[in-house]
Amino acid sequence: MFTKNIKCTKCDRYYDIHESVCPNCLAENEVSPITTKHKNLLMFDSMRQMGLFILGWLGLSLISTFVILIWANIACKKMGITSNDFIANLNSYPEAVLWINVLTYLITFFIMVVILIPKRKVFLNLLKNKNSYIAGFVFGIALIATNILIGYITSMLSKGNVNDNQSALEIMIGYNPVICLIIFGLIGPIVEEITYRIGLFGFLNRSGKLWLAYVLTGLVFGLIHFNFSSDNIVNELINLPSYIAAGLLLCFTYQKGGFISSTIAHVMNNVLSISMVIATLN
Numbered sequence: 258m259f260t261k262n263i264k265c266t267k268c269d270r271y272y273d274i275h276e277s278v279c280p281n282c283l284a285e286n287e288v289s290p291i292t293t294k295h296k297n298l299l300m301f302d303s304m305r306q307m308g309l310f311i312l313g314w315l316g317l318s319l320i321s322t323f324v325i326l327i328w329a330n331i332a333c334k335k336m337g338i339t340s341n342d343f344i345a346n347l348n349s350y351p352e353a354v355l356w357i358n359v360l361t362y363l364i365t366f367f368i369m370v371v372i373l374i375p376k377r378k379v380f381l382n383l384l385k386n387k388n389s390y391i392a393g394f395v396f397g398i399a400l401i402a403t404n405i406l407i408g409y410i411t412s413m414l415s416k417g418n419v420n421d422n423q424s425a426l427e428i429m430i431g432y433n434p435v436i437c438l439i440i441f442g443l444i445g446p447i448v449e450e451i452t453y454r455i456g457l458f459g460f461l462n463r464s465g466k467l468w469l470a471y472v473l474t475g476l477v478f479g480l481i482h483f484n485f486s487s488d489n490i491v492n493e494l495i496n497l498p499s500y501i502a503a504g505l506l507l508c509f510t511y512q513k514g515g516f517i518s519s520t521i522a523h524v525m526n527n528v529l530s531i532s533m534v535i536a537t538l539n
């Protein structure tokens with residue numbers, strides 16, 4: 258059952274049976290087959306959940322392509338090269354790559370905010386739950402510890418070589434560590450939590466099969482950090498389990514603590530990782 262409306266007993270407004278609370282009066286949904294079992298899941302209507310996932314997954318790539326094309330046209334005028342040459346050798350311009358990522362994440366984040374404005378009451382209500390902050394901190398430590406352990410194992414297997422995603426991030430951090438902390442340490446995690454926890458994990462939970470939501474969300478989250486065109490696919494495969502494990506643990510954090518908790522845990526992990534790279538560069 259993916260779509261069915263019920264009537265709020267408090268304000269008489271109809272809304273999706275799977276939504277956590279009535280979007281109008283915030284009365285708790287006491288008949289949802291999902292939120293009655295997992296009260297911390299932030300469930301919205303199916304179209305909004307799928308839309309958020311598609312935006313953060315496919316939309317992010319499309320927005321990035323759009324930004325690259327605009328940047329290439331500007332670059333060809335200033336640098337005296339063709340836009341095709343700029344795109345073909347994009348990795349040779351790490352500062353441009355940084356700002357392309359910045360614009361991509363900011364545009365995506367803005368669109369997500371617009372989509373979620375009708376649900377602002379629900380989000381504001383989440384901020385009042387003090388336990389979510391505590392749970393986020395605890396799960397954040399667990400996530401960091403898990404990544405350190407898996408990272409130690411993968412570093413031995415890959416002989417210390419990081420995957421393409423981490424390598425590109427380290428280069429961008431070298432150009433502007435403050436911007437990287439804001440975008441990849443804060444905005445990025447929020448965008449990914451909306452995409453993969455509220456969007457994908459929530460939508461898949463409508464099937465009633467929690468295990469399926471975990472497996473697919475964990476795999477998708479891992480694969481978005483995987484470079485299929487890498488020159489070292491073996492190294493990408495060695496590093497893949499760490500991203501899948503992080504995706505699974507963030508889903509568990511979301512299930513047990515809610516959106517605030519999983520976001521805090523994600524931010525803690527990313528900020529620490531970026532801070533370690535900054536310390537190494539200095």
